Amino acid sequence: MTLGVVNTATEPLPRLAWRPVGLVAAIQIVVLTALSGRYGFHRDELYFVAAGKHLDWGYADQPPITPALAWLSTTLFGETPFGLRVVATLAAAATAITIAYVARELGGDRTVQWVSAAVAALGPFSLAVSHMLSTSTTDMLIWALLGLFVLRLLRTGDGRWWPAIGAVIGAGMANKWLILLLVFGLAAGVLVFGPRGVLRTWWLAAGAAVTLVLVAPIMVWQVANDFPMLTVASGISEDDGAENRISFVPLQLVYLTPVGAVVWIAGLVRLWRDPGLRWARALAVSYPVVCVVLLAVGGKPYYSVPLLLLLVPAGVRPVLTWLTTGLRRAALGVLAAVGVVMAVVTGLPVLPPPLLNGPVLAINREPGEQVGWPELTANVAQVWRQIPDGARAGSVILTSNYGQAGAIEHYGPRHELPKPYSGHMSYWDWGPPSDSMTGAVLVVGGQPAQSPHLAGCRVVAENDNGAGVDNEEQGTRITLCDRTTAPWSQIWPSLRRFY
Template identity: 80%
Template sequence: MTHKVMTTQTLAWRQVGLVAAVQLVVLTALSGRYGFHRDELYFVAAGKHLDWGYTDQPPITPSLARLSTSIFGETPFGLRIVATLAAVATIIVIAYVARELGGNSTVQWVSSAVAALGPFVVAVSHMLSTTTIDMLIWSLLGLFVLRLLRTGDGRWWVAIGAVIGIGMANKWLILLLVFGLTVGVLTFGPRAVLRTWWLAAGVGVALVIVAPIMVWQAANEFPMLTVASGISEDDGGENRILFVPMQLVYLTPVGAAVWITGLVRLWRDPSLRWARALAASYPVVCVVLLVVGGKPYYSIPLLLLLIPAGVQPVLNWLRNGLRRSVVGVLAATSVTLALLTGLPALPPSSLNGPVLAINKEQGEQVGWPELTSNVARVWTQIPAERRATSVIFTSNYGQAGAIEHFGPRHTLPQPHSGHMSYWDWGPPSDSMTGAVLVVGGQPTQSSLLAGCRVVEENDNGIGLQNEEQGTPITLCDRTTAPWSVIWPQLRRFY
């Protein structure tokens, strides 16, 4: 029988609320700087094609993009309100995890602060991404599982099932945590939580939520699996090499010391024996990611769950004045670096060099209006009488999303692309027999287009060396076959 371990701690709303308020103010104040990230432009476009699934993701993040921009406007600020709220909710949940593990008010607010100030967390909290939402979902799942393990109350299986279902509707990586926790409970207990009909109820809730998403994926031949295998094939080796080092820097070295201490404490502290499954889940998840070549940041939400277990031992160790001073300097340096590299605090022209080397996503939020302007300038080189039957085709969804968003001010037509779900949204009509303006290299080197010549190379105007700087803008006279014929050959999964 599961022992019901009681906690007498209450949530320190005043202290945790202050951390959340500071995070809310900082993220809100900076959310309108720079511009959309390429993924955000894609989410905005996907939100205009609401469906139960997309080539590379389930529906939640595009749906939230649609909701946020519909209410607050199709601007970076309007889109990122939902991201900011998700980030604030995540650190509050981490405080609840600290409370669940017996942490007092100090442990709770310090856990929240350490979680909020990690470079990776700062970066993904600033903009809307599937990982922004995933951090919240993983944190909720960890909290509910800990509550189940601590109390033995089987009714928590219903909440766990709901979170897993919602997690599957955002990103299938939630299955990593589910697998890790399952192995942990089966190996270290308390296994009594598995002997209840509430477990079946939780499974049923998860299946009901995820059913329409799986039906969509099955009907479309599970494109998400194709995308995942492509990522593993292309980047798997690099991901494996970087995996361990990145675990130590994503939350700063100081944050790494805290979560490592938490991992050790969960193994050794007899009073937390009931939570050992959480500690076991981390190495399990790491092994899976190393085997499949998953990206190092996939495990970061799990590190947030380990932080609360490590805060009290670290605070005890810091009672020594010299240690406290040294760690304080390291922490201040790490936090400053996190804020400068994760948030749009610097002028865009200052990003070249160390900032982009640490966080290339900063550069992906700059230059999209300029790209669209450059495309528009080339578009005007097409004779006016041919533009009505001419097409803009882009090599990736960021370019397509930028032209879709900024193009109307230049009277550009709706762009097309073979990348990810843009391919699903269809080819141009076969009546579009005019010129083809291609942004990027694909497919100008193929036999699908004729009479191609590079007219211009994209320049963002500040020399920022991001992914689109120097992108060729090419004009082609025509396609070599109707769009409906060549469209299958233009599909790109990654």
């Protein structure tokens, strides 16, 4: 027994501290709900809403869970930022509670449990992905659940946890294939450091069968569509691989604030050194394994954040034990307060949009991508009205990315705009305009004047979001072309874009 914590492999666990942990989750829900309607949809959220109207077993760049959640949330609560983000808020609260359970599994007492939940909830990355619906929002919860179930298996040796583990892995594969990183890391840890006895049971086969059943329809879809997700992943690695490798280590130290980094590093060390947690050493092994894989393939640095959350509960007690003097407590308190303020300012929509330019967008560009979509649609509508009334029925709106298409699909009806088309990601799968559409083509973004498929193109307007926010769509050109040079069915294959 070390650091005043029980050897949880052999002794009863503490009770879950429902009141303080529930209070953390309740505050989280209140804050996220109060701010969920500010700014507007993120470009990815607009895409998820559109994808939810085309429910399928897969999409060009993702499995089906997040679009399905978008459909469910907007169906129940309305197709608004507030309505869409209800499921994101609930997932964030569930993640914090699950991290408290992980703390309990590692022998953490009442204080360790609620502090672990708070650290998990207050990191800049956690706040950013909790505010909006994204694949990472759900991924954090799934990784936390997998970590909890695996720790329960390793601590108790009860093979009956394998089907639950298999179900979580299957759900993870239905959301984002990154769950395989954690599976690989944990498997390496168990094989090298044990306890390997958990592998010698038929329950392992049962768990694998559960995963296969859940994943089968998703894999069938991917095979039938030539594995587009692998194409997207390879494009990310080629385009951003070098930048991702350079920024990987520094970003690991700020995703949960610097104080949060102290906690998860302390957790990593404790899992290696504490004899009472020898059974949980596989969790410590998984982090360097995952980091090596991400660095090798040029994956995005934030892919490892859910694993950092799992390390936090192991580090809370050593950090609290270190705070033996008033000076240490004051210094850490100041750093924690500064970190939380930075996390709130950069991760949540608390500032007026014009104040986002500068440090906020330099740290996190995602708030900027939640500004200006109604304005973009209105600007497109102004150009659309320049097409003669009699010619609009045969004309087409073509966008260069799914954010633009999603915005026009959502906000366009109030401006009497038709359905937009795009070759980006799954918008391409949803089909081209009819060959009978032989009129003008309004193009949002891109360089249509250089396209061999469009004729008589001229830039008519440049988008202005009205708030001066320097986001991806500020200054986007809106071009009007007289006609196409071939039927849409012939043009469409050349318009496909995976990134």
